[in-house]
Amino acid sequence: MLASELLIQALEQAGVEVVFGIPGAQVLSLYDALSRSTRLRHILVRHEQAAAHAADGYARASGRVGVVLATSGPGATNTVTGVATAYMDSVPMVVICGQVPTTAIGTDAFQEADITTITLPITKHSYLVKDAALLQEIVEEAFYIAASGRPGPVLIDIPANIQATKVAARPARSCVRLASYRPTLKGNARQCRQAAELIRATARPLILAGGGVISSNAGKQLRELAELIAAPVANTLMAKAAFSPDSLLALGLVGMHGSPLTNNAVQESDLIIALGTRFSDRVTGDASRFAPQAKIIHIDIDPAEIGKNLRVDVPIVGDLATVLSSLLELLGDFQSPLREGWPPTQVAASSPQPSPSASLATETTWISPSEVFFALNHIAQGREMVYTTDVGQHQMWAAQLLQTSTERGFLSSGGLGTMGFGLPAALGAQIARPEACVLCISGDGSLQMNSQEMATAAINGLPLKVIVFDNRALGLVRQWQHFYYHDNYAHTALDAIPDFCSLAKAYHWQARTYQHHGDDATGITEALKWLLAQEGPALLNIPISRDELVLPMLARGGSLAEEVKHV
Amino acid sequence: MSEHTLSLLVDNQPGVLTRVTGLIARRGYNIESLSVDRTDDLAISRVTLVVGAEHTPLEQIKKQLHKLINVHKIYDLTNEDAIERELLLVRLRVSEKQRAEILEICKMFQAQIADANGDCLTIEASGNHERLAALEDMLRPYGIAEFARTGKIALSRCPTH
């Protein structure tokens, strides 16, 4: 068979069911073989960046490896933002690129780009296939590397002449072993005991849950630990939906836009149990003043994350679910003591929290974003919702206000903060979870970065839903200009073009613009109900004031205790 | 900033050196010296590199290097009394009179004459960093025409039984 046919067979054997891509000269052989596969579905997107985000959304929503197929040169370079996004958020992905023939490599041939070198800093590993006989092994390795340990994107660059080489297939390997890559799964026993001792002695424990909880499928263990030791749970953006917001232990979002209750709890805690998180600057504020009274237990599968940004008292390298299970066993007989004033969530439960969005504007011509989210939470109850977001104020409001604990039900670009992620990610998520209601929360800036994918959704019958918070501005940047650049709104106005309703309709979507009538809350409920009731893809454009802010917000360079002065 | 010597065993494949050096450069550290060649196993190369960094960033660099799939082993030889060697080639133009003095210096350093033609002399010497630096200092007054020095290669001492 041809190497291209072998590749398709290897993808099938790896359990792949869908590939996102766009063909081109250097992947013709692969597409020819792909067209004959009865098991692989190909989704023809409209931009390779979207192919990568869609594969990413598919992976995040399902826990399986997302697969991208792109041609050489511009096809490959178009995937770069999507690959970087997946790398930053540890999403398992395999990107297959065509390359010019081996004889032409290095000659600046038409559509030649050295994609393996371009993506070196944003891939977990990559291959340039120069020998067709190695292809099967490479594909098996790539899937193993992408999905195991700390997941991440792996790129395979295949020159056109290699694809067209005759090769012999051998039976698939049942397990891949690499001498130089053996992720640690079980935690070190001594360190686990030390962690258990610290937990037994703590008065104010706090669990900081990161994205690792989701990639390790450790939600159950997280809940058991939190309940056993009565520790409140703060989540990073990446861990949203990993812990039920209905629990009295749920603190919600921590860091830059976390509530004072949450951030102060971190500052007052005497033991932070950090699970699968990398202590990013958006989480810690000034790292040297993060949780000043606390000892820190840090559990992560990537040894390089431990001690990278913060001093750690007990490091445990391992798979989160496995390590937490051993910890739970060690704490089997533990009775959590009644503690005065802790967890702080219980204290706060009786007093209502201030609304996180605030407007500089006083007019009632606009609906406030929090009203939209309150209505949405109400309507979404009992449904299997998968939310995706773009990047900006709307993303932060979603992180603060959405009440959801659907497994793998909140997909957002955390580390890279990639505008344009939401819509294609929703596309991938909808394919992974056909039964779920997939809803992309977007902004008028972000949606325009990949709006062409409305075509992909319509043509493939993917019934995604989109809400646009239309503030006619690059809102979050504008907010920074408000706080730090004396309201000099340099180049953050977008104006009222396009009309998103007409745009969506041009792609054969159902679409509506929400009309606000003062304080009447039934209007938004009705509009959201309409959105979720649509059988096909549908968009709801919600005009909001330009002057809305995401609050609270930490002061630049400040600790978690220091909020920006609200003026 | 202190200098650290790392010795890595890596796959002998195209692009692997770029992965290693790129990772270090990306974190803003300068590679002071570098030497690479295959080991007794043709599939494996040894990379010896000297990098200037404080302790904490160095630990982070080592951990990140460990994550590269093509890196098999990392030895930190910094605080070890390792055997370290470099090779030096230096070309001088010398008068008849100076020649004898230079040969005397070569003898002191167990350096060889690698090549000679008329007033041109190429000297070859090996040794550790300090020793070669001392030789360089002694030859400089004669006017160095060309100069080449390898990065260091290093192995830890034989284990004591």
Ligand SMILES: Cc1ncc(C[n+]2csc(CCOP(=O)(O)OP(=O)(O)O)c2C)c(N)n1
């Ligand atoms: C690709 C990309 N370019 C630029 C930015 C910088 N940026 C962050 S938020 C933002 C504004 C987003 O505007 P919009 O999508 O309308 O959301 P809003 O903040 O108004 O809710 C920009 C430009 C980014 N995050 N990603």
